[in-house]
Amino acid sequence: MSLTERIIKNVKTLPESKQVEVLDFVEYLQSKAEREENTEWNDLSLSSAMRGIEDEETPYSINDLKETF
Secondary structure, eight states: OOHHHHHHHHHHTSOHHHHHHHHHHHHHHHHHHHHHHHHHHHHHHHHHHHTTGGGSOOSOOGGGGOOOO
């Protein structure tokens, strides 16, 4: 019996209110997986965009980064 079949078999034995909870949890996991995938893609995209920039000369010095109040 596959994992999916085992899950379905067990969910069918639950009362409907608990099945709703299972569905909510599955949807949460799907949403979380999508966010993680997007985060990984964003990190890759940013690292690709910034690749080599650390080797470029900059017209700025550390003094340009300081603020005084």
